[in-house]
Amino acid sequence: MCVGYTNGYEDFESWRLDAALKAMVPGSAVAFDRRALYHFAIFLGWAWPLGGGAKPLPLLCHLSGSPDTKPRASVRLEDVRDVAQGCTVRVYRCHCDAAKRALVVNECLARIGETGYNLVTNNCEHFVRSLIHGQRVSYQTRWTLALPVLQLPRLAIGLSTVVRTVLTARDHRRLQDDIYLGLIDPESQLLMIKPTRGGLNVTVQLATCCTRMFTGANAQAAQQLHHCITCRLIWATAICENCVKTCHKSCETRRLETRMAGFCQCHCCL
Structure with missing residues (x-):
């Protein structure tokens, strides 16, 4: 389902990021070309910060991290634009019904803060594929390990690129740890994402709420x-x-x- 060649995908160069955002379907997969590896994530949709006049944020969920965060890698929320950082963006086509995609969105939010990253058995691609079609697999890891002498340099380059990109993204992030977000899920229900004491990337609480609380969601969605x-x-x-x-x-x-x-x-x- 959706993360593969059955439905296909479209690649958008960095200067076409706005077009990529329009092509993304909430509850489906996206990937970022890090030159040697693809970094996988799930697009959750557009989230409105609490308060009038705030612009919506394109929100994704992924298993990611950097050397100076604790934990170093975890399931976290990010602004798509901060993660893209000049990369080509691959948008996977998705024709799943709203109910199925809403389950993916809710499961992503329930797993915020989970740790246990492992390059071989639990990386960003494992995370995305397990949530979307229930198969914990990473094809790029399989391909890399199949020819280790030829592919390990590729793996090292990919990892260093990911780390540099995440560090840059943190310096320019638009998503604040203490912000309240209103996310309309694929079934048109508004979820209020509440940060906990540790911030949005430690764990979040979900609550259904009246859409009056998020004026942008009312006006634009x-x-x-x-x-x-x-x-x-x-x-x-x-x-x-x-x-x-x-x-x-x-x-x-x-x-x-x-x-x-x-x-x-x-x-x-x-």
Whole structure:
């Protein structure tokens, strides 16, 4: 599924990063050409920082690290633009349904902070393939180890390139450890990503919340809205998917036929 040659992929040179971002599908794989190796990650979607006026961030999840972080390697969140850092970006085509991709996104977030990196048995490619199609395999590692005399120099070059890129990315990162993010998953539900005391890359807490909390998500992302028939005589009736499941769960609601960009008008969240 999706990380291979069945559905294909498209490579975008560094100057076409904006086009690569438009081609990415939330819950699917991307890879960055580090000259000797590809660094794999999963694109989660666009996340809006809490607060008005903030621009959305293209968010990915990957197994990565650098020599001066503790732990040196872990599952973490990053801005796609910080990880790309002038590399060619490979975007894998994905035709999976929204429910399946939403599971991948949620599993990524649940594994933030996990450690145990191993070049041969648990690298970035193992992580991505295991989450997307359940097979913990790294084909570039197999190919490298198959001809060690010829390929080990390639492996060393690839590792040094990854380290240099991560260090540069940290100096220019847009993603702050204490930021609250609103991420609309492939099923149009808004997940609020809460940082813990250690920051976004140690572990995160998830909570469904009203989309009013993230004005950018309301204004720019098509979401599923509902009419609350029970509340229609008193309050405006357009409410988001999360409010249907929480503060309006005892109300009679009707789902709108099409998704749209618009504000949730739930009176409970004023």
